[in-house]
Amino acid sequence: MEFRKLIESRHSVREFKPEQVDETKLKRILEAANSAPSAGNLQAYEILVVKDEGKRKALSEACMGQEFIAQAPLALLFFANPERSARKYGERGKTLYCILDAAIAASYAQLAIADEGLSTVWVGALNDEEIKKITNAPAHLVPVGLLPVGKADEKPESHARRELFDLVKHEQF
Ligand SMILES: Cc1cc2nc3c(=O)[nH]c(=O)nc-3n(C[C@H](O)[C@H](O)[C@H](O)COP(=O)(O)O)c2cc1C
8 A cells, every 4th residue: 555545544443353364464464563673673572473262352351351352363462572672772772672672563563454454453551460471471571562453343533633733843842
């Protein structure tokens, strides 16, 4: 899809059809995430693909009971890997760059999902400890975001944004 059309047509979706996500599409989505920039090209994040129904239900409960997570046939979980970034960047890598790396990769995935004609919503309301238990994640990883993925079963609304004059300052605050 043409880039401007893509960013204008992407909206958060919270109602999904049960149809499975095609493996070719999933691969292209993961490749898009993998092409995201990262600090020092270290890619200080991990991606977990979850299809299992029981796990999706448990994840939904670990995300404040947001039921659409169990409804979508697939969930992509993005974890920051502080150790990987700290090796080169110390404290800044540990507390900032790894989170940004994971978030940027998830953003790329979000756009790729829209480009594949699928839908998602960024879920950030995560109970970190519960998520780590359910996924058997290594202790040092930090859950950053979850993307439920599937075909939309609703027509999403578009949400107004701040005006540029309010958001953008020139030269100084
Ligand atoms: C960091 C972050 C956390 C979010 N957490 C949630 C969430 O837990 N549940 C949810 O339904 N939406 C969540 N959202 C989605 C936002 O509500 C949504 O992106 C915003 O309202 C703008 O709508 P749009 O994505 O359709 O443009 C989150 C988005 C971001 C970026």
